[in-house]
Amino acid sequence: xxxxxxxxxxxDPSSGFQVTFGSRNSNSAGGTKEIYYSxxxxxxxxxxxxTPNGGMPEKEAAVMGLKPNLLETSKLEVxxxxxxxxxxxxxxxxxxxxxNWLECIRSRKQxxxxxxxxxxxxxxxxxxxxxxxTGERVTFDEKTQEVMAGNKVFHL
Numbered sequence: 001x002x003x004x005x006x007x008x009x010x011x012d013p014s015s016g017f018q019v020t021f022g023s024r025n026s027n028s029a030g031g032t033k034e035i036y037y038s039x040x041x042x043x044x045x046x047x048x049x050x051t052p053n054g055g056m057p058e059k060e061a062a063v064m065g066l067k068p069n070l071l072e073t074s075k076l077e078v079x080x081x082x083x084x085x086x087x088x089x090x091x092x093x094x095x096x097x098x099x100n101w102l103e104c105i106r107s108r109k110q111x112x113x114x115x116x117x118x119x120x121x122x123x124x125x126x127x128x129x130x131x132x133x134t135g136e137r138v139t140f141d142e143k144t145q146e147v148m149a150g151n152k153v154f155h156l
Contacts, residue, residue, distance in 0.1 A: 041071035048076040130154040
């Protein structure tokens with residue numbers, strides 16, 4: 001599946017930007033690989049590294065009147081092998097995620113994955129699903145917090 005997201009005001013597409021998302025579903029040949037990109041770089045779940053690959057270097061940022069945004073390379077700690085079977089139980093990455101969340105509750109620090117990030121990702125997922133099911137252009141109504149497909153609220 002490939003999705004194209006338009007960000008910016010609906011009444012002025014020239015002032016926004018586009019983001020594409022691509023996903024493939026296949027069998028387990030070659031193992032599980034997930035790489036997530038932002039304008040700062042990538043999170044590679046195969047190598048368990050955060051790197052500046054794909055981030056915004058100074059030259060490209062200057063063209064858009066922005067500051068460069070390149071993440072520092074860091075290695076994510078994973079205490080054990082990642083489970084990829086249908087019944088994963090409590091795998092190491094889930095355990096590490098929960099540990100970070102609990103530590104942040106105690107320390108009041110920001111977690112690696114704040115709830116707002118999860119909410120924004122769920123909106124994009126629902127919008128992709130709505131577009132695939134209806135064939136309509138899909139938008140998100142920020143005022144009502146509803147996904148709109150063909151100017152109607154999308155319901156499964």
